[in-house]
Amino acid sequence: MAVHKVTTVFSICLILIHASKLAHSAMDPYKALNIILNPNGTLTRLSIPPQSPPSPDPTLPTPVLSKDLPINKSNHTWARIYLPHQAQDHSPNHKLPLIVFYHGGGFLFYSAASTYFHDFCVRMAHATQSVVVSVDYRLAPEHRLPAAYEDSVEALHWIKASKDRWLRHADYSRCYLMGESAGGNIAYTAGLRAAAEVENLKPLKIEGLMLIQPFFGGTKRSPSEIRLAEDKTIPLPITDLMWNLSLPFGVDRDYEYSNPTVHGGDKILDGIKVLGWRVAVFGCEGDPLVDRERELVKLLQQKGVHVAGKFYEGGRHGIFVGDPSMSVHVFNHLKTLY
Ligand SMILES: *[C@@H]1O[C@H](CO)[C@@H](O)[C@H](O)[C@H]1NC(C)=O
Numbered sequence: 383m384a385v386h387k388v389t390t391v392f393s394i395c396l397i398l399i400h401a402s403k404l405a406h407s408a409m410d411p412y413k414a415l416n417i418i419l420n421p422n423g424t425l426t427r428l429s430i431p432p433q434s435p436p437s438p439d440p441t442l443p444t445p446v447l448s449k450d451l452p453i454n455k456s457n458h459t460w461a462r463i464y465l466p467h468q469a470q471d472h473s474p475n476h477k478l479p480l481i482v483f484y485h486g487g488g489f490l491f492y493s494a495a496s497t498y499f500h501d502f503c504v505r506m507a508h509a510t511q512s513v514v515v516s517v518d519y520r521l522a523p524e525h526r527l528p529a530a531y532e533d534s535v536e537a538l539h540w541i542k543a544s545k546d547r548w549l550r551h552a553d554y555s556r557c558y559l560m561g562e563s564a565g566g567n568i569a570y571t572a573g574l575r576a577a578a579e580v581e582n583l584k585p586l587k588i589e590g591l592m593l594i595q596p597f598f599g600g601t602k603r604s605p606s607e608i609r610l611a612e613d614k615t616i617p618l619p620i621t622d623l624m625w626n627l628s629l630p631f632g633v634d635r636d637y638e639y640s641n642p643t644v645h646g647g648d649k650i651l652d653g654i655k656v657l658g659w660r661v662a663v664f665g666c667e668g669d670p671l672v673d674r675e676r677e678l679v680k681l682l683q684q685k686g687v688h689v690a691g692k693f694y695e696g697g698r699h700g701i702f703v704g705d706p707s708m709s710v711h712v713f714n715h716l717k718t719l720y
């Protein structure tokens with residue numbers, strides 16, 4: 383795959399630059415995202431975000447080891463596993479919590495190898511002394527939803543059955559699903575699906591969901607979407623296009639995948655309450671998605687789910703991964719759960 387050398391980190395930064403160059407009213411989301419939609423429904427992505435190789439060599443002094451393993455070769459899904467180096471010095475009985483991580487990118491972009499998410503996972507594994515499994519799921523529009531959800535649940539079954547030596551350092555009874563942006567949406571939906579089959583997943587036991595600026599939508603604009611319609615990171619034409627390219631054909635944004643509040647919320651939320659999962663939703667006022675995230679918190683509260691809304695002033699979409707001083711809030715919250 384040709385890696386285009388862009389002077390700034392793609393994604394948020396690239397979107398920001400392109401979006402601010404274009405007149406607000408004439409904003410072309412294809413140009414801003416640097417993509418071409420082909421007649422056969424595939425996407426040509428003209429900027430591939432920078433990637434990092436894994437660091438599997440235990441003789442190197444890196445604080446966190448990482449390696450890639452296939453999940454399902456027929457669907458080209460795989461995972462990058464992160465193991466704190468110190469874990470190897472512990473006795474086999476001393477196990478670390480397990481975080482299953484889903485990267486963001488509007489369901490269209492990025493992979494578990496992207497430097498942006500790789501660096502975040504390294505910092506998280508180190509700061510919280512956790513084993514992290516970052517899932518590389520199939521992207522839209524080549525594979526529309528629910529493909530990413532199916533891959534994400536398949537990843538949980540794969541972890542459950544894995545005989546990998548690194549995963550032996552993970553405490554399967556202390557598992558958290560985490561995702562950022564579209565990955566937060568995926569962690570939520572994978573969580574709903576996993577809650578419906580907890581017996582099948584044993585000994586893997588999910589204790590909670592960590593949703594970092596999860597990407598949700600709806601046909602009716604929220605106040606923060608209106609207030610921040612011309613946001614430099616994710617203006618409405620971009621989020622609208624992301625939904626158009628990722629939702630199944632023929633549905634609108636008031637579909638259960640994009641809008642978790644339709645039909646009064648999913649029935650399985652009652653099950654999540656009984657399971658006692660801890661849910662945390664991270665957001666900030668400078669993100670057009672913030673009101674949807676608050677709505678999700680409200681829904682979960684109404685359902686009696688144990689949920690913490692962690693909202694911050696200012697900021698922008700992507701800040702909890704992109705700004706290490708903000709990632710610390712996520713890591714510190716995790717440590718209170720351990
Ligand atoms: C779809 O079209 C693009 C651009 O013409 C081409 O590169 C790609 O191979 C095609 N993919 C399939 C699956 O036909």
Ligand SMILES: *[C@@H]1O[C@H](CO)[C@@H](O)[C@H](O)[C@H]1NC(C)=O
Nearest residue numbers: 453454455456457458536540
């Ligand atoms: C991979 O996916 C295919 C298609 O869903 C399935 O038939 C196969 O059993 C899966 N392989 C593994 C190793 O899970």
Ligand SMILES: *[C@@H]1O[C@H](CO)[C@@H](O)[C@H](O)[C@H]1NC(C)=O
Nearest residue numbers: 454456457525529532533536
């Ligand atoms: C793998 O992909 C095939 C075809 O795209 C799909 O039918 C199947 O459900 C996928 N497997 C999983 C586990 O999602």
Ligand SMILES: *[C@@H]1O[C@H](CO)[C@@H](O)[C@H](O)[C@H]1NC(C)=O
Nearest residue numbers: 411618619620622623624626
């Ligand atoms: C999304 O799809 C709707 C319905 O097909 C269309 O009206 C709208 O222009 C599309 N928006 C974008 C940004 O592609």
